[in-house]
Amino acid sequence: GxxxxxxxxxLILQEGANSTLRCNFSDSVNNLxxxxxxxxxxxxxxxxxxxxxxxxxxxxxxxxxxxxYSLLYISSSQTTDSGVYFCATQTSGSRLTFGEGTQLTVxx
Amino acid sequence: DVKVTQSxxxxxxxxxxxxxxxxxxxxxxxxxxxxxxxxxxxxxxxYFSYDVKMKEKGDIPEGYSVSREKKERFSLILESAxxxxxxxxxxxxxxxxxxxxxxxxxxxV
Numbered sequence: 001g002x003x004x005x006x007x008x009x010x011l012i013l014q015e016g017a018n019s020t021l022r023c024n025f026s027d028s029v030n031n032l033x034x035x036x037x038x039x040x041x042x043x044x045x046x047x048x049x050x051x052x053x054x055x056x057x058x059x060x061x062x063x064x065x066x067x068x069y070s071l072l073y074i075s076s077s078q079t080t081d082s083g084v085y086f087c088a089t090q091t092s093g094s095r096l097t098f099g100e101g102t103q104l105t106v107x108x
Numbered sequence: 109d110v111k112v113t114q115s116x117x118x119x120x121x122x123x124x125x126x127x128x129x130x131x132x133x134x135x136x137x138x139x140x141x142x143x144x145x146x147x148x149x150x151x152x153x154x155y156f157s158y159d160v161k162m163k164e165k166g167d168i169p170e171g172y173s174v175s176r177e178k179k180e181r182f183s184l185i186l187e188s189a190x191x192x193x194x195x196x197x198x199x200x201x202x203x204x205x206x207x208x209x210x211x212x213x214x215x216x217v
Contacts, residue, residue, distance in 0.1 A: 031204050041145075041196055043208040050204075086151070088206060094139045094158040095166075096206050098151045 002027045002091050006099035013077050013106050021072040021102045023087035030090060032063055034072050037084040037101070046072070046085075077106045111135075112201050114209035121216050127186040129212055131199030137207075140182035141200040142166075142174065144193075145211075151198065157182055189216045 003026040013019055025032070034046040047054050047061040049070065054061050058077075063070040074081055084101040091097070115130035131140065141156040143166075153166030155174040163174050171193060175183040182201075186193055194216045199209040 033205055035208070041198075041211040041213070043198065043211075045205065045207065048205040090139075090202060090204070090206065095153070095156060095164075096139070096141050096200060096202060097153075098143075100150045 001095060002029065002089065002097050004087060004089060004097050004099040006085075006087060006102050008102060009100065010103045011105070013104070015077060015079060015106055015108050017077050017106075018073070018075045019077060019104070021074070021085055021104075023070040023072070023099055025068050025070075025089055027068070027091065029065070029068075032065075032070050032087060032089045034061055034070070035086045035088065036081075037086065039083060043086070074104075077104075079106050079108055082106045112199060112207050112209040114197075114199050114212050116212050117210060119212055119214045121186075121189050121214065123190060123216055125186075125189045125216075127189045127214070127216075129184040129186075129197055129199075129214070131182045131184070131201075131209055132180055133182075133201035133207070134180065135201065135203070135207070136179065137201040137203050138179075139202045139206075140176065141202075141206075142172075142182065142184045143198045143200070144168070145196040145198055154184065191216050 005024045031050045051065045088098045142154045143151045157176045173185045197212045
């Protein structure tokens with residue numbers, strides 16, 4: 001099956017810093033999304049982005065499907081950005097595959 | 109708003125009990141999934157379903173079964189709960205974009 005790799009696994013920032021999270025996938029995908037897991041375990045969708053670029057406030061994402069990667073940009077980070085960021089993709093055959101996640105800690 | 113609802117937020121069960129975790133979605137999605145999440149192990153797929161009465165094993169199906177009698181409901185069953193099934197269980201449903209339940213923290217004592 002498809003392999004999804006995220007980097008870095010851990011990231012520690014000072015409030016106000018910018019960061020880039022990466023997601024590589026091993027095969028062509030039909031869709032790709034980024035989600036944030038808060039400290040209570042709830043996964044909240046950030047972007048559904050099988051290709052192209054999207055922006056939502058301080059967050060933006062770009063997927064280059066032909067090169068099999070996606071990037072999540074966080075600008076002017078805040079302590080509330082802390083948590084685990086997952087990318088996930090669903091190939092034909094319906095299986096939803098997650099990366100291992102990036103644990104982000106933003107210190108005040 | 110899409111809603112995926114898991115029946116319990118926290119659950120404590122005894123070893124050997126039969127445990128049912130329920131997940132309901134309101135978006136008429138074909139695909140539904142059950143994962144467990146443990147520290148350092150990420151999200152591991154237990155079972156998924158792409159249609160009513162259809163199911164596929166994921167990566168760690170041992171000790172679990174599932175039921176999908178109606179499109180909106182996907183149940184995870186622990187036939188005889190064991191302490192190594194203490195975990196966070198997460199349900200998801202999707203058409204293209206996947207949406208997630210709030211998670212169930214199950215403790216087996």
